[in-house]
Amino acid sequence: MSLVILAHPKFDKSFANKTIVEELRNSNIDIEMRDIHELYPDYKVDVKAEQEALLRHKTIVFQYPFYWYSMPAILKHWFDVVLEYQFAYGSKGDKLKGKNFLASFTVGSSQNSYTALGFQHFRVHEFCKHLEQTAYHIQMNYIDPIYFYGTSLAAGYTEDEIRANARQHVKKLIKKLLELG
Template sequence: MALIILAHPAYETSVANKTVIEELLKSNLDLEIRNIHEMYPDYKIDVKAEQETLLRHQTIIFQYPFYWYNMPAILKHWFDLVFEYQFAYGSDGDKLKGKNFVPSFTVGSSESSYNVLGFQHFRIYEFCKNLEQTALFSQMNYIDPIYFHGTSLAAGYSAEEIRKYAKRHAEKLLYRLLELENRNKNPL
């Protein structure tokens, strides 16, 4: 069973992230989804409950919209509290060792904007180094992010286009999850 930490501050009005989650729920995979913005609107994270949930799963997917070149504030806050000393790191902090860390996010603007000559000036992977380091520091298996561009209605994309891209994204994510599940069943 995989765990999805959903961190979207306006999930009910989302087109992209909501479509991704809806598509994942149609699959036959056993998924647990924790909408942390809905669970903790006051940002008072139940650290022990979140840690216990993490311990039950081999694969953890972090699903969110890409905000200001990073994750939404609630997810950063969640990491700050849940990945604590002697749980995620430290001399006895190996509780997440060997678990899969899968970033899955949506990006509002176009792919062409995320390069040296584009108006964002950097590729998406360059903004993900903090995620990779978090996974490595907590001895998790960092899985390259799954993401797609063109999710902003404000940037001129239609809801129909966004849903089509989101369905493709969900297919890629499901494929990756099946791959990880098979790898866990049949390690080399």
């Protein structure tokens, strides 16, 4: 069974992430879903409850929209308080050792904008180094992120295109989760 940490501040308005979550819930994959925006709208994270959830699972999926070249604030806050000293790192902090760390996110802009000559100037994976280092620091197995582009209506994509791409994304995510066991 995998744990999905959902971090979307405007989930009710999402086409991509909402489709991903619905498809995951309707799949035959055994998952526990934790919507941290719903659980902690005041950002007062129940650290022990989150740590217990992490301990129950071999694979942890972080599902979110790509915000300002990173993650939404609540997910960063979640990392700050849940992955604490002597739980996730430190001389006794090996509780997550050997677990799988998988980011699954949506990117509003086109793939062409994430090139050296594009509007964003860097490829998406270059913005993921902090995730990779976090996984290594807490002794988790870093799995290359799964993501797709073109999830913004403002960027000219239609609801149908976004949902269709989200369904393809879920197929890749499910395949990876099955591979990881």
